[in-house]
Amino acid sequence: MNLTKLFTGKDLSEQKNQIRDRLKSVNNKWFPKGIFGQIEIEQKGKRLVVSLPFESATVSTFLAEYVNDIYPHVEYVYKPTVGNHSSVSGVKSIVAVASGKGGVGKSTVTTNLAVTLAKLGHKVGVLDADIYGPSMPMMFGLEGESVTTKDEKTMEPHVKFDVALNSIGFLIPKDKAAIWRGPMASRALMQVVNETNWPELDILLVDMPPGTGDIQLTMSENVKCDGALIVTTPQNVALADAEKGIEMFQKVATPVLGVVENMSQFVCDNCGHIHHLFGTGGGEKCASNHNVPLLAELPLNPLVRSSGDSGVPFVMSENEDKEYQQLAFSLMMQLSKQTQQIITLA
């Protein structure tokens, strides 16, 4: 039986070209230019399998719309390519999550983004570098835990929700870290960076302390980050600080992958009215001022706060990860564009 003509009566190469052409016509600003010229399409039994250089459930659904009418039997699979760098052994890419101002939700975004990336199939780690207020142990439900070691030299990260995590909060009580300054704080941070026995990771998210001080400088001098994600609220005072953060990363040649506007709006449970508690359009303006994309506008949602406090990230709840899936996808796309590591551009 000639499987290549099974469904359409067309030759396999003709079918592949047709699928490729359809995918090339996909119009979505997050896909790097030329990406669909590079993908692999194979026949496996009765199916045609498209190997994508990234993973996202939303992507498969989105792409199916372009192809389903001609080939309903196409399957999309994730085929990661091997990276070749990062200053931390075993780690393919490092992304700093930063904000100029404190309290804008940087740690919340880091946590939920990490868990979403893990749910999508990536190998993810989180380094809590917020040395003055490490909140990851609480957000991952690991408060009160300390580090373990197998060889008395390196620390084993905790693994929760499929994310490997280390935090200065596992080493010392919260109040002690808060009084560290300058070289002492930097030394402690570098110890957590260098002496953690990270497993093989596709991406390590670094939750930075707010501001543009010593720690940020230490990080950028000692750890080669592939990119930075800037979290802000739409408020003017937060935006001014976010812009300082962007400028700092640009100065040290760390590409800013994009801006995340958190607490963008609040939808009233009762009447559905949308309230813009902190103003509107700030994230977009901040991003366009610096020629970087706005990757997400995440709503203010009381469940996000209560989940963070309870140690079970918001995205672990059923059907609560759509916005974070989109953010995870656009972040990986931006990272691909920067590093050319996950995909090769045409």
Ligand SMILES: Nc1ncnc2c1ncn2[C@@H]1O[C@H](COP(=O)(O)OP(=O)(O)OP(=O)(O)O)[C@@H](O)[C@H]1O
């Ligand atoms: N989208 C959101 N909706 C509701 N509450 C949120 C949202 N994002 C963050 N929060 C809450 O706001 C508070 C501050 O968030 P978080 O600790 O993540 O901020 P941060 O920028 O990391 O702060 P810090 O400067 O202390 O590091 C937390 O109580 C968190 O649960």
